[in-house]
Structure formats: C-alpha cells, structure tokens
Amino acid sequence: MTLTYVASVEEASEALASQGYLADRPLALAVHLAVALEQPLLLEGEAGVGKTEVARALAGATGARLIRLQCHEGIDVHHAVYDWDYPRQLLALRAAEGGVDEGELFSRRFLLRRPLLDALEADPANPVVLLIDEIDRADDEFEAFLLEFLADFAVTIPELGSVRAERPPVVILTSNRTRELHDALKRRCLYHWIDYPNAQLERAIVHARIPGVSETIANRVVTAVGRLREHGDLYKLPGVGETLVWARALLALGEDADLDETLGVALKVHEDVQRVRSRSVLDGV
Amino acid sequence: MASELLEDAVTDQLSALTASLRAQGSRVGMGELLNAHRALEAVDCTSREDARLALRAVLCSERGDLIKFERAFYDVFGDARVPLGVSPFDELEGMPREVLPHAGIPATAPAPPQADADPTAVPAAWSDVELLRHKDFAAYSDLEMALARELIARLARRGPTRLSRRTRPSRRRGHTPDLRRMVRGSLRTAGEPVERVWRAPSRRPRPMVLVLDVSGSMTPYARMLLQYLHASVAARRRVEAFAFGTRLTRITNELGGRDHDRALERAAEAVIDFSGGTRIGAALASLNRVHGRRVGRGAVVVILSDGWDRGDPEELALEMARLRRSAHRLVWLNPLAAHPEFAPLTRGMRAAIPHTDDLLAGNSLASLEQLAVILEEI
Numbered sequence: 170m171t172l173t174y175v176a177s178v179e180e181a182s183e184a185l186a187s188q189g190y191l192a193d194r195p196l197a198l199a200v201h202l203a204v205a206l207e208q209p210l211l212l213e214g215e216a217g218v219g220k221t222e223v224a225r226a227l228a229g230a231t232g233a234r235l236i237r238l239q240c241h242e243g244i245d246v247h248h249a250v251y252d253w254d255y256p257r258q259l260l261a262l263r264a265a266e267g268g269v270d271e272g273e274l275f276s277r278r279f280l281l282r283r284p285l286l287d288a289l290e291a292d293p294a295n296p297v298v299l300l301i302d303e304i305d306r307a308d309d310e311f312e313a314f315l316l317e318f319l320a321d322f323a324v325t326i327p328e329l330g331s332v333r334a335e336r337p338p339v340v341i342l343t344s345n346r347t348r349e350l351h352d353a354l355k356r357r358c359l360y361h362w363i364d365y366p367n368a369q370l371e372r373a374i375v376h377a378r379i380p381g382v383s384e385t386i387a388n389r390v391v392t393a394v395g396r397l398r399e400h401g402d403l404y405k406l407p408g409v410g411e412t413l414v415w416a417r418a419l420l421a422l423g424e425d426a427d428l429d430e431t432l433g434v435a436l437k438v439h440e441d442v443q444r445v446r447s448r449s450v451l452d453g454v
Numbered sequence: 455m456a457s458e459l460l461e462d463a464v465t466d467q468l469s470a471l472t473a474s475l476r477a478q479g480s481r482v483g484m485g486e487l488l489n490a491h492r493a494l495e496a497v498d499c500t501s502r503e504d505a506r507l508a509l510r511a512v513l514c515s516e517r518g519d520l521i522k523f524e525r526a527f528y529d530v531f532g533d534a535r536v537p538l539g540v541s542p543f544d545e546l547e548g549m550p551r552e553v554l555p556h557a558g559i560p561a562t563a564p565a566p567p568q569a570d571a572d573p574t575a576v577p578a579a580w581s582d583v584e585l586l587r588h589k590d591f592a593a594y595s596d597l598e599m600a601l602a603r604e605l606i607a608r609l610a611r612r613g614p615t616r617l618s619r620r621t622r623p624s625r626r627r628g629h630t631p632d633l634r635r636m637v638r639g640s641l642r643t644a645g646e647p648v649e650r651v652w653r654a655p656s657r658r659p660r661p662m663v664l665v666l667d668v669s670g671s672m673t674p675y676a677r678m679l680l681q682y683l684h685a686s687v688a689a690r691r692r693v694e695a696f697a698f699g700t701r702l703t704r705i706t707n708e709l710g711g712r713d714h715d716r717a718l719e720r721a722a723e724a725v726i727d728f729s730g731g732t733r734i735g736a737a738l739a740s741l742n743r744v745h746g747r748r749v750g751r752g753a754v755v756v757i758l759s760d761g762w763d764r765g766d767p768e769e770l771a772l773e774m775a776r777l778r779r780s781a782h783r784l785v786w787l788n789p790l791a792a793h794p795e796f797a798p799l800t801r802g803m804r805a806a807i808p809h810t811d812d813l814l815a816g817n818s819l820a821s822l823e824q825l826a827v828i829l830e831e832i
Contacts, residue, residue, distance in 0.1 A: 243619025255633030262637070262645035271641055308620070308658065309691065347747050348661070348692065349706075404743055404776065440776065 175204045175231060189377045190219065190226035191370060199361035200227060209319050209340035211304075211355065214363030217408020220343040223363075224300035227339070233296040236338070238284040240307040246314060250324050252281045275328035289322060289334040297338035305344040309351065316354050366409065368395055374409060375416050386419045393428050393454045397435065400450055407435040428454055463584045464494065467530055469608065471509070474526035480519050486512060502531075587819045590792065592674030603681060603714070605819055610685030612826040613693070614660040614754045614783075624654035660782065660832065661692040663749050665741065667759030668725055669699040669732035675789045675817060676728075679758050682822060684709045684717050694748050698737035699727035704745065732762055734802055735769035742776050754832055755781040756825070758816055760790050763802030770802055774809035783832055784809065787816025787825060 175181050181204070182197035192200070200223065203210035212220040228235035238249055258279050262269055282290070284299070291297040304312065318324060319340065323333040342358060344350060366374060368391050375387040394412045397403060407415075415434045419426050428451045436442050445451065468490050472482045493508040506527055514523050586602055594602070623632060632651040640647045664683050668676045683695045687709040695706045708720040722728060738757075741749065749755060755777060763770060778784045786806060790796055792815035798807050807813065812828055815821035 241619075245620060253634070253637070255637050258637045259633070259640065259645075259647065262640050266645055269645070274637070274641070308618075345747060402739075402743075404746060440772070 175201060175227075177201060184230035185223070185226045186377070188226035188229040190222055191366075191374050191377055192223070193366065193370060196223070196361055196363060199359055202359055203341065204339055206359070207337050207339075209342055209358045211342045211344065211350075211358035211360050212363055213344050213346055213360070215365070215406065215408060216345060217410035218363045218365060219409050220363055221300065221302055224298050224341040224343075227341070228298040231296070231298075233298045233339070234291065235298050235300060236284050236288045236291075237300045237302060239302045240304050240311070242306055242308070244307045244311050246324075248283060249311070249314075250283050250285045251326055252283065254279045254281050277329070280326075280329070285318060286324065286332065288338045289324065289332050291334075291336075291338065293336040296336065299338040299340045301340065301342045303345055304342050304354075305347045305350060312351050312354055316351070316357060319354075319357050365398060365406075368392070371395075371409065371412060375412060378413055379416055379420065382416050382420055383424060385424050386416055389424075389428065389454055390416045390419060393451050394435065396450055396454065397445065400445070402444060403436065403441045404438045405436065405441060411435040464491070466584075466587075466605075468494075468509075470530045470604075471526050472513070473608070474529050475513060475519075475522055478522040478526065480513075480522050482513055506531075587823070589819075590817050591678040591789070592817070594678065599678065599681075602678065602819060603685075606678070606681050606822065607685040607689065609819070609822050609826045610682055611689045612830050613662055613686070613690045614829045614832040615657040616660040616752065616832075617655045618658040620656050620658070621653035622656045624652045626654060627652055629654040659690055659692050661694070661753040662686070662690070662829070663694045663696070663741075663753050663755045663781070665696045665698065665702075665737070665755065665757045665759075667699070667732060667734070667757075668697045668728050669762070670729045671732070671760050671762045672789070673729050675758075675760075679787075679816070680718060680721060681714075684714065684721070688712065688717075694745070694753075695721075696737075696741060696745070697721065697725045698732075698734070699725070699730040700733045700736070701727060702737040702740040702744075731764050732759075732802075733765035734759060734761070734763045734806070735765040735767070735771075735773050738773035738777055739769065742773055742780070746780065749777070749780055751780065752782045754783045754785065754829065756785045756787060757806075757810075758787045759802075760788055761786075761798070761800045761803035761806060763800065763805075765802075767801045767805035771805040771809065774806050778809045778811075783811050785812045785814065785825065785828065786810040787814050787821070789815065789817035791815045792817040792821065 175184055178194065178198045178201045181201040182192055182194070185192045185197065185200065199210055199212075202208070212223060214220055224237075225235060227233070241248075253275065258274055261274065261279070288297050288299040301315070304315070307315075321333070322337045323331055325331040365371075371391045371394070372387045375382055375390065390412055394407050394415070398406050411434065415431065418431050418434050422431070429446055432442050432445060432451075436445065468487060472487050472490070475482045489512045490509055493512045494505060496508065509527070510520070510523050514520055586598060586605070589598070621630060623635065627650060629652045632653045635651045636647045636649070639649045639651070643649075664686060666672075666676065666679055666683055668680075672679075680697075683697075683705070686693045687695050687706060688711070693706070694704070695709050697703050697705050703725045705721045705724050708724045709717050711717050774784070788796075788803065791813060798804055798813075814824055814828070816825070
C-alpha cells in the first residue's frame, strides 16, 4: 500500500490498523484529508493518547519514509533545515592555505542536511511522512518560519539557492498545548483533537498492541484506567501509553496482580498515587 | 527618603517624555534617557525653562524633532502658560483622542493635567503622577483610573526573562565560538582564523501566569488589577491570565486585542462569578489540573488576591504547594498587605504564605512597580 492508496476514510483506518494503531472515525477522516488535500494535519491531545504514533503508523503502513523533526526550545533553521559543516570547512581552508574559493566552500560537500531539507529533497517516487513533533516547544520565530515552509514547501539557502519539493510531503504536526499556537499556523493546518478512547476501543488497542494478553488483563486495566480518568481529582491522567505499560506489567506479574501495588506504572505524581490509594478508587477491579 | 522619591518621580517623568517622543516617531533610546538624567543634574532644575532647554538639547537630534519635543514636553509636564482649567480639550469632551491624529496626541500619553475636574488636586502632571503612585486603588476616581492606565501599561511591559538556548553574536569572549562567522572571516585571511568571534545565549520572555481574585471582597481592586492583566497580555508574549471567584476562568483570549474597553468587557462577560464568594483552593486546583500544561515549568505565577477564602484551607495549602513545585516562582499580591498593621490572619493567607516566594501589597501603582522590579530580576 502506498500513500496514493489512502483514498478513503476506510482505507486510512485500515492502513493505521495494519500497524496496530486503532483510530476512531474522526481521526481516520482527518488523516485521509491530510493525504488527499496535501495539507498539514495538526494533532493535539493529552499526553500519551498517541499523537506521534499516528505519523509512525501512517508511514509504516504506506511504506513512506518517516522523517521526524523533534522541536525543542531554541530550535532554529540550522537545526531544522540545514547547516554548514564548519569544522570541515575550516580544515579545508587551512589545508588549501586559502586557495579555496567561496563557491567551493559553500557547496553541497559541506552542507549538513537537517530533517526539513531531507523532506524537501526526497525522491518523488518514494513519498515522505514528515512528523513535526511538539511544535509548541519551539518559539514564535520558528513557528513563523514553519508557516512559510508549509505554505510552499520551499526553503532558500543563501549560498545555494532555493530548494523546492517536487512532491509535498504529508505533514503531521503535534502539540501538547503548553502554549497557544499562532492563528496563522493553525489556519494553514487541518486540526484534530485526539481524545481518550472509549473502553471498547481501548481494549481493542490493548489486544492489537500486546499480542498474548488475556481478556481478563485487558478488562482490568481498561476499567482501572477509566476510573482514574473519571476520578477528576488527579494532576496527571494516565494516557493510552500508560494503559499499555500497565497491561504489560500484568502480563509479566500474572493476571491477578494487585493494581494498587502497580499504580506507579500509571500515575507519576506522588499526591495522585496517595489519593487513589486512600480513597480506594480501584477497589474491586 | 524625599530625595529618593523625587528621583523616582524624575525617572517616571523622563520615561513618559521619551515614550511620548517615540510615539511620535523620534528615535530616543536608553542612551538619550541616561543623557537626559545627566543633563538635568547639570542645570538648575528649579527653572522650568532651563530644564526644558537642557532636555531639548539632549533628546532632539534633528530639526523635525523640535516640534515633537515641544508637544511631548507639554504632554508630560503640562503647559505653564495655560491657566488652570482652560484646556481646549475640555470643550471637546474626549473628542480629541478620537479625532486628532496620533502624532499630535499619543493615545497612550497621560491626559494633560488641565483635564482634572478637581481644581484643588494638583497643578502639574509632574506631582499628579507622584500622588497617584501611592494612592490606594480603592480610593481612585474614574478620572484617576484613566490617568493610571498609561502608567499601568508601562509597568506591564516589564516582565521576567530567562536565558534562551538561542544564541546571538556576542562581543564577550568565552561563550560558544561562532564558527559561521569564523569561516567567513578566514576566507579573507587565507584560511587563517585570525579573529575570534563568539555567540552567547539571548534572553527571552519567561512565561507568566496571572491569577486574579474577582470575588466580592476584592471589588475595589479588581478593576485596576484587571487593567494590569490586560496590559500584560497586550504588551508581552507568553502571558496567561485567569480570574476566579468560586471557579476559575481563563481570560487570556478575552483580554487580547488592542481595544482596552472591549477587552475588559469581554473578560467581565466571561467571568460569571464576579463579586461573588471565594474558593481559592478550588480555583488553584483547577489551575493545577486543567491548565497545568500552561503553567508548565519555568513560569512565574502571580496570584492577586486578598486571601479571604471560604473554601478549605487544607486544600489551599495542598494546591499552593503543588503550584510552587511546578512554577519557577510564586508571587502573591495582597492589597491588604499595604496596611501597616497587616498580619496574615485570614485562614486562607495563613495556609498560603508558607508556599509563596514573595508577598507584595498590590494596592497601588507603587506596589505594581515593586512587582515589576521583582519580575525583572527573575
């Protein structure tokens, strides 16, 4: 299956499922649209609901190459698009004792390609899924640059000229909402909020991701996680990621291991753990 | 003490003057401002004319600046030649701000003193502002609120910063070598990196979270403090604003935008429990849970509340502890703390104090200035 075959919502859903990613219909639809309209898809949602996994699964299913740009504080064009290999340039300069002209020094030989440039220069026969992860960690300036980048999938390297993608990559952006993104960037993207899955879907996810897990374990873990999320008084709610680890923990410890004892798998804030234990939230699961 | 106050007042006035000049398009920087200080020290300040000429010499750099300077000087220090109460603007009743071009009357400049309805108040804008600075917000008249607006806007621009991982070229040696510029430089010197150049981390605004108590007991202060919230959201990036009485409402989006009055209106609409009861603990609980991500690591959290709490003090203490652990710094502004006999006796305040880094007054412009100073040091 290649990207061109993600031609309907059902096919998007199947493609993701083939990689063990069970998406509800709204998400499958959003992915389908991102491919069909060649428009970036912005995914938001609580931690651990599988935002990043969408890109991985899509790339895995369609045989596209996954290129990932992990955003971080202070990221700029030289982290994201290209940089020059300065140490080697300096060496070359010294070795030639100044007999190097500028064009040679700033040629492809000394160019370090970063993820965005990679995505632009990918072979059109072999499509690319570009994952721009945790965009909210980057600053406003980078966001502004990204807006330009996403508008025409081209960048200009002053010494070399401009590079344009022959075929725009499928772009998936994720944000944890530590800050509000700029309206202009949001307007450029399709938007989807990934919610916690319902119990039925989450059980299916557990089975799909962890082969050999018993019905009992899936039931217990999904019920427990559901109760924690409903409890409403916790600082950090467990995501799907935590559900999966918890299921693996039970698989290792045995079906009827005590959930209260393994609570540290799902909750990482001391007060939360205490609260759940003292109020016997997980009794009877 | 008196001379210190005077000095502060001079600084304020000079900042207002340079701001007004800038609003008219003059290029007046920090250097000019410092020069203006020095110039004032050098001349006889009791003579209005001398001070004016000295400032003009320092602050104007081309002919076109002169007329701008006269306007700015008039705005800030008042016009000695116009007798009290006879301002042409009075007859227009607020019209000039709308009709006249901004270049003439900067919309943000303090109103000329003649606009003051109370003739016994103060003759010159100079001392007017000084009085305002220490006056309790609760005792403000509508006019004074309008006067204070510009001052608040100026205070709101001063906020916390932090070192960024982004770097910029630096003259100081010892940071990261700037290889990019070194390669460029060596091209000129036959491959020999003769000149050493460096890059140093730059400073960025640190995220700030403002949490305003709008319950009944805070009514006299809430309006002015809400202005401060609005000005902060408008002036700086990475500012989040919340209001609470019995429940917490995020009002960052409502406070956005340049139109001051519309913003305050929108915020008031969004907050359903204006002037009601207080449950600080519950409000902070929702801040910690629902908006925990926005508070994030490294934010400065400022709580503006008098600490009258009908909720559970234990919950308040717990949530304050949590907030302090996740925030970079936790500041509490309590309008009651301005009172000389203030002691944190309310249950809420007693529960909260062990978890705050700074406790400030927050009842006057002077106390907001104190906050600005603390924020700048962070």
